[in-house]
Amino acid sequence: MLRDTPVCDFGWAAPAFGLPDAQGKMHKLADHLTSKGLLIAFICNHCPYVVAIADRLAADAQTLLDEGIGVLAIMSNDYDSYPADAPHRMIDFADKHNFPFPYLVDADQRVARSYDAICTPDFFGLNGAGELQYRGRLDDARMGDATNRAPELLTAMRQIAATGHGPQDQTPSMGCSIKWR
Secondary structure, three states: OEEEOOOOOOOOEOOOOEEEEOOOOEEEHHHHOEOOEEEEEEOOOOOHHHHHHHHHHHHHHHHHHHOOOEEEEEEOOOOOOOHHHOHHHHHHHHHHOOOOOOEEEOOOOHHHHHHOOOEEOEEEEEOOOOEEEEOOOOOOOOOOOOOOOOOHHHHHHHHHHHHOOOOOOOOOOEEEEOOOO
16 A cells, blocks of 8 residues: 655654664664764565665665764564565665665564554654654655656755754655555
């Protein structure tokens, strides 16, 4: 089912979490939240909306990391029912798209529920205090030609890093609904 993300709830405090990556290494929100902020992306391997943006997400994430902004991705789908999203396939997907960030497994879906994640991709741009400042889309290219795209998420995260506040005007992300257990 196609879903849009809700309007950004500016200042919402992101719940702390600890999740493993597909190899079992634990990652905590606090370990990746920098003074400039943190991008958390709820994604999966099989959603065509994620597949369409994966390379652009990796490139924009590398820019953010180079600028001192943390980046994490979380896979919360029920991978027993959707085996394309299984942890061993997450490793392949991350390698294929050159993800420069940890790709975490939310097996019990607690983190997705605590964040009210709706779809894949669903982006949460936090400031250095861990407060939500961006809940929009990656860019305006959607699933089309990205040659002349406006990198909305990258621009927003740079603004958050500089000011602590995200843009007031945000276009919702759109994607496949999270596959709940």
